[in-house]
Amino acid sequence: MEHADLIVIGAGQSGLATAALAPRHGFARVLVLESAREPGGAWPRYYDSLTLFSPARYSALPGMRFPGDPDRYPRRDDVTGYLRAYAERLPASIRTSTTVTSVTRQESVWRVRSEDGREFTAAAVVAATGDFGTPFLPDIPGRSEFGGRVLHAADYRNPHVFAGQRVIVVGGGNSAIQIAAELGPLADTTLATRRPVAWTPQRPLGRDLHWWLKHTRLDTAPIRRLLAKVPVSVIDDGTYRAALDRHGVDRRAMFSAFTTDGVLWADGSKEDVDAVVFATGYRPVFGYLTGSGALDAAGAPVHRGGASTTVKGLGFVGMEFQRSFSSKTLRGVGRDAAWLLHRLSAARR
Template sequence: MEHADLIVIGAGQSGLATAALAPRHGFARSLVLESADKPGGSWARYYDSLTLFSPARYSSLPGMCFPGDPDHYPERDEVVDYLLEYARRLPADIRTSTAVTSVTRQGGMWSVRAEGGQNFTASAVVAATGDYGTPFVPDVTGQAEFGGRTLHAADYRDPEAFAGQRVVVVGGGNSAIQIAAELGPLADTTLATRRPVGWTPQRPLGRDLHWWLKHTRLDVAPIRRLLRKVPVSVIDDGSYRAALDRNDVDRRDMFTRLTADGVEWADGTKEVVDVVVFATGYRLTFPYLTASGALDGEGAPCHKVGVATTVSGLGFVGMEFQRTFSSKTLRGVGRDAGYVLSRLRKG
């Protein structure tokens, strides 16, 4: 049995930020448990062309600036390298290939079990596994009979494999737009959404959107309830919108069903389709907390801005709109981690 002051579950951006700030909040020894064979979370598994919508100057974790031109928009591999280097510098013990299976409260301490029979104890635990490990695909009528290929954006890598095919991308967010835009030159592509795509200028009045968010304090404002009601909007400097137009990627209302060889659109017309890509987001799950007393009947965490409300000594970092607009981002997880750690230490 191994003991630590703090156990952080997950070595993605949220877990690494938490471990970096732990000593400032009185946690002398932190242990980070990561199921993958290296730190960095899901970034290495994202599609090849993924590009951040925030400049490097607004994409840093606590204590280490993102390298390169502060005004450039980092690509996926840059983020992967940044997180690996960040992990290497951390004053924390990171255990990779260590998948946590259960977290329970026993005798005033947290007991953490991992695959292979490994056991740990800690005064406090932070769940920082996020939701990117659980892709969400909506239940679509006819899905079982569809003879083409379906995949989630989590399994999409590059457009070459879809050359010459008829592809429908489902979703109206940033990932759906990026994927549809790069499929356009090689495949006959349609974007299927439940409502028209909303567009947010990336550089209003010559300044990056994140500059405005910072200087208006909207980036840190505790307006979670309002943000949940705001429709999805795509951040664009005009290039993605132009790419969709240039390559005849049209938008249509979401199809009503899948058929044996394609889709049936809302107006009743049927069309042969080779591939459907679901860029439909992810769902937050904490299977290792099932017996912790920290989840409600539907498996959602019982918390107030990241601090568990039904048990003591447990926190969450990396949840969308956990405290602010930026809670789930590279620029926001550090603020949330600091807040949660301060409350866990006081508790």
């Protein structure tokens, strides 16, 4: 059995940021447990052309700048390489290929068990697995009878396998728009959403949106409840919107059901479809905390700003709107981690 001052579950951006900051808060021995074969979370598995909507200068983790032009918009492989390099310089031990199955508290110690039977103990635990490992597919009637291909954006890589096909992309966020825009030149593509797409200028008045968020302090404002109600918006400098128009990607109200050969649109018309790509987000799942007292009846964490309010020595980093607009993002997880580690450290005294 291996002991640490702090165990971080997950070596994605949230877990790595937490591990980097932990020694500053008195956690000398830090252990990071990651189910994948390498650090980096879900980034290596995203679609090939994924492009951040935040510039490199606003996409760094604590203590290490993002390389290259600070005003460029990094792509998936840039972020993957950055996270690998970041993990190599961490003052922590990272155990890859280690899937956590249970986390329980016995007296003043947390016991963490992995799928292969190994056990680890610590005074504090941070769950930083986020939600990108659990894609959400809405339950739409007829899906099991549909003869075409159904996949989530998590399983989408590039448009070439869809060349010449009729494809529907479901979703109104950045990923849906990026995928639909690159499918447009090769496939007959439609964007299906429940409400019209909302667009946010990427560079209002010549400054990147994230510059404005930083200097107005909205980026760090503790207005989680308000922000959680804000409709999904696509951040664009005009490139993606123009690409949709140029390649004839239309937007239609969400279809109501699948048919054997396609979909049933809201207006009652039927259409044959080859594939449907759902860019419908992810849902956090903390199955390893079942029975710990940290989750409510629906399996959601009971917390305030990421600090568990039901059990001592446990916290979360990497949840959407956890503390601010920037929570769950590369630029925001470090702030959330610092806030949480301060509270976990104080609770040890």
